Amino acid sequence: MTRVAVALGLLFLTGCACGGPRGPAPSPAAQQAPEGTLPELEHIEVTLFFPAEDGTVLVPEKRQIVKTAEPVALAKQVLAELVAGPQTPGTVRALPESTVLRQIYLTPDGTAFADFGSELPAGLGGGSESELMAVYSIVNSLTTNVSGVTRVAILVGGQPAETLNGHLDLTRPLAPRQDLVRG
């Protein structure tokens, strides 16, 4: 526990060299080497949260991704899968296709700081519904899949953001909302 915390602390201080703007998320299939050249990659199941078509609730979607033991890498993969969009019929994307994750930091107190480019607020439209669904798809997906993460702070362009499009307070880390998830 302490060792992980120290490692994360170091990571927080030095920053992570593996982030930066990136294109659309590679699908699990694309990350696999052609058959026979490498040992088969291990996969894990993650649960992502996408808005239902009417925008009232988040619907869980289970998906296999390439296994990683490193929490920051896992958090990035989870967000990349969110940006890639849903596969479940009757659900819609929570984040604009153009969304860029600039960086993600995990702190020892269980807070994930997810720093997005300005494409996220710009692509969101003006309604509180799209803001609520985008924010809690991020918060619920990260806290559900990355062990130790209990709250998520959303930053834009490396800066604390008041809101994404004018409604939902982002000045402090948010805890997941089970009441927004379809049971």
Place this chain on the structure above:
Amino acid sequence: MPVLALVALLPVLAQTPQAAAVDARVTVDTSGPTTRLVVTASRPVAWHVSAAPTGLEVLFDEPLRLDVSSVTLDDPMLRGWHLVSERRLQLQTGPAFTGQETFELRNPWRLVLDLQGRRPAGQTGSARVAPATVIVLDPGHGGVERGAVGPGGLQEKEVVLDLARRLQAVLQRSDPGLAVVLTRDEDRQVARDERTAIANQNRAELFVSLHLNSSPAKGAAGAETYFLSAEASDDQARTLAGVENEAARRGEVVAQPAAGGTGTLDLILWDLAQNQYLAESGRLAQAVQRELNELAGTKDRGVRQAPFTVLMGATMPAILVELGFVSNPAEEARLKDSAYRDRMVDALARAIQGFRQRIASLQ
């Protein structure tokens, strides 16, 4: 882990009570129903509150260093405070003071004294006509902040301003003693904390923020009414005050990119303010949602809760109404229709009037 924790504690244990004075400041907020005195210090300090000839006295275990050592106030609950010695803070309470509630918050460490009492309506002194009851209506967005825009070009900021003006007229016609204040009566941008401040400064009875929704989901339609989520008040306050915060216990500074000095402090205290009104806010939201369903015939998306920033600082029942999805072509067409706008305004007026009658009957 246990070994490391002990090592981390050693410097704390090594500190003697005679350590250097703790940097602190004292602020007073008289905008809410209680008068709130806050001592913010650079690290946690043990304290004890007791009655004193002047009113109240707070004794601290460690010496405090303040920039200002005494302040005189013109407040019915608090006449002033004075740091009489490095460890003794005296509060001179006013004639309206009846009791206090005291609690701690963390990050930064704060001691909060909520001084209760009856705040006289209007100015103190001579007999005065009771000030008009104020309701604040808040048309969302404005200016460069367009808000939601429909596929046909209908703009949220224009529709909600028109609805707020219509609602203002209906409410004032029904009750001449009522003053209905708009947070903006033109197409201009207003900061969200300014909107709430207008309601607080006017000591408004109710705060109603009007919005139109939009969604990338084609099926999204209907009206919903929000009040502040408990998470944004209870839970956050509990976490901030929490003894669970291991990092704080170890004396570490927790990374807080959102921390903005007094701005964050104000926000947290304001959260607690709306917390007192959550039940009433929920009832007002229910009333609005019911009337919208019945009178305006909107599709019911129900009463919901979210940490909406415009509701956070309100020291009165406060709601945010999403009247329809401008992103939905059918709803956009309805929202353009003047008769439909009147139906929505009638529904809102009925809900507000019913809620106010209920409050009046309880008093």
